[in-house]
Amino acid sequence: MGKSILMIVGDFGEDYEIMVPFQALQMVGHDVHAVCPEREAGETVKTAIHDFRGDQTYLEERGHDFELNATMADVDPADYDALVVPGGRAPEYLRTHEPVLDAVRHFFEEDKPVAAVCHGPQILAAAGVLDGYDITAYPAVRAEVEAAGCSWVDGVTTDRNLVTGQAWPDHPEWLAQFMDLLGDEVSHGEPVAAADD
Structure with missing residues (x-):
């Protein structure tokens, strides 16, 4: 049975980290509402594509216009079963919006x-x-999240209700672990080829 999932996005969030989970979670039957503070359903946020080419940090290029399908001001986190928080540059300003922080706190208080x-x-x-959690994140924010009380793990990790990954290359395992928490049946082995007809 599909779950109701809230996704909090903003301008210059990472394109793959918004689009891929938004579409993949819908594909398996979940209802995903993408919201942004001070924007309404039908409006868009601009995404960015972050690529890793061997430089000291990532390269950022313009992504897509991603259309919101719900209005944050109308959202009650109690109506949702789970939360997705993509990365990119959006989190640095989304974290300054109290309604965003209140929504996040709800999911942790209710162990969703x-x-x-x-x-x-x-x-x-x-x-x-984050106090007491084992998590990962983009390595450049390690000091920031450790200062918030968590322990750092290299690679995708699940600790209680929280699944974290370092960047979009982690999608297969990050989404699989999240879907496990949602109660979806996920194969973690080698892909199974379709039988010849």
Whole structure:
């Protein structure tokens, strides 16, 4: 049975970290509402594509216009079963919006599944919910999330209700672990080829 999932996004969030989970979770039957503070359903946020080419940090290029399908001001977190927090540059300003932090706190207070990737844990740190967790994030924000009270793990990890990944290359395992928390049946082995007809 599909779950109701809230996804908090903003301008210059990472394109793959918004689009891929938004579509993949819908594909398996979940109802995903993407919201942004001070924007309404039908409006868009601009995404960015972050690529890793061997430089000291990532390269950022313009992504897509991603259409919101719900209005944050109308959202009651109690109506949702789970939360997704993508990364990119959006978390650095999304964490300054009290309604965003209040929504995040609800999911932790109620022990609901949360998936955060890349810079998304910056929002969790600002909400004060990371104390005692084992998590990962984009390595450049390690000091920030550790200062919020968590322990650092290299690689995708699940600790209680929270699944974290370092960046979009982690999608297969990050989404699989999140879907496990949602109660979806997920194969973690080698892909199974279709039988010849």
